[in-house]
Amino acid sequence: MKIFKVRRFFQIFSTIIHNGYPGFLATGSIYTGYFKKFCGPGLNCYSCPAALFSCPLGSLQQIMISLRILPWNYLSQVFLYLLAQILLFSLFLGRFICGWLCPFGFLQELLYRIPFYKKKIHLPFRIERYLKHFFLLTFVFLFPALFIKEIGYGILWFCKYLCPAGTLEAGYFNLLINPSLRNKIGYIFALKSGILAMILLFSLMELRFFCKNLCPLGLIYGFFNKFSFLKLRWDEKSCNQCTLCEKICPMNLKIPKELNSVECIRCLNCLEVCPRKAILLDKNFLYLPERYLIKQSVGVLKNEKRR
Amino acid sequence: MKKYFPIIFVILALISLLIGAFVGPSFLHSRGSILCLSCMGLEENEDF
Structure with missing residues (x-):
């Protein structure tokens, strides 16, 4: 299994690169340096203390929540900058990123290796196939732009209510290194922890459950599989x-x-x-x-x- | 025609990158460098 071993090496290497800031151990805060100007290809929360790059999905939502506050010509330029990065990732690699470079995909593969009850998970009418389409359209694009808080900004719907990478990497790791954040734990953290636990459990049962059914980033890259x-x-x-x-x-x-x-x-x-x-x-x-x-x-x- | 799509898309991406390169990096840097409580699920008392 030569390719399998090479792929495993790539996954380990990519996870280290995505989370290549050991300085958080000394400072207790997240990385704020030069590389945050660029998106990492995989699903890796930018609020993770060790994260080097910005998250493409989080950045897309950041643009959507700012639609009513920031000028359109400024936002359109930012959108083009982000789009260019996503396009280049998609065209040169497509979903190769999911299979070889995504840290969360790697985690799911490791989980599936644990001996556990294995079963393919199906919902009625096979709606699980279209969940990621729904989340991309609503949680990433529509809801952040439509539902506005009093100060004028929207909410990062996907990050806040669903993203398991955010809960695991940013939520739990920041709570570990920064005890002052613990008084902010509330029902949303409980909800997100429940979703994370479910996704991890389903990943034990079915290989790459999140990639197959829920990941909007994989869907974006997948659109370009034919043109890659x-x-x-x-x-x-x-x-x-x-x-x-x-x-x-x-x-x-x-x-x-x-x-x-x-x-x-x-x-x-x-x-x-x-x-x-x-x-x-x-x-x-x-x-x-x-x-x-x-x-x-x-x-x-x-x-x-x-x- | 279809076989030229990737090259057309790459050219479009490079043009987009050039247009967005003036303000895009600073926007991403400013948003990516703050501790996002939403991402962690640690925000709870807001109305929407």
């Missing part, structure tokens, strides 16, 4: 229909039909397990000149034959 430079390709001639790829897929995808679907996290398990190497990594951008050359040479050969 990093794509998977199925070689029909080599395939012997053994379905090993489907059995090993952590997202329960129907391969090859859903090979480049929104849900594929590019873990490359299918590529690794395929005995006939029928699934290949199609590096769209990098292979373009080669294809062009092949087409050109075929054209030259045809012309020579005609002569």
Whole structure:
């Protein structure tokens, strides 16, 4: 399992990079340095004491809550800056970020390795498939812009009421290192802790439960899976229909039909397990000149034959 | 045409980055550098 080991290394390395500020142990406060000007690719709360980068989802909501307070031309520039980062992440990597770089995805994979009752979780009418669409539209975009507090700012709905990474990394770690925050614990913290506990429990039962059903960031990256430079390709001639790829897929995808679907996290398990190497990594951008050359040479050969 | 979408999107992203580069980093830095009580779930007494 060569790819699996490389992926594990990437996940560990990325988690360390996302949370690469050990200074919080001395200062007792979060990182406020240069790297907070940029978003990290994975779901990692920017209020975590060790977090180096800003969170793309949190930053999106920060723009939405400021719509009634800050000037539009200023906010549109900030939005373009954020959009550019998300676009570049999505285009170059797509959901490869989920499979290889996201700290919360890594945590879920570790949890699933714990021996426990395993079961795929389904809700009536399979609505779990559309929960992340709902959360992206409402909790990230609409509600932060619509529901305004007296001072004019909105509320970070996803961060405040749902985000399990925020509860775990920011909530619990800050409470540990900063006892003065403990008097602020209230019913919202209890609600968020309950949601976190449920997500962690479901992650013990089903691999990557949060990624499959709830993560709006994964959904954003997933939209670009079809256009990403990093794509998977199925070689029909080599395939012997053994379905090993489907059995090993952590997202329960129907391969090859859903090979480049929104849900594929590019873990490359299918590529690794395929005995006939029928699934290949199609590096769209990098292979373009080669294809062009092949087409050109075929054209030259045809012309020579005609002569 | 579809195969050029990634390159078109990259160009759009780079243009967006250039336009937003003047104010974007300071906005992200200012919001990312404060202890977000909402993210931690430690805010409870507000009306909305």
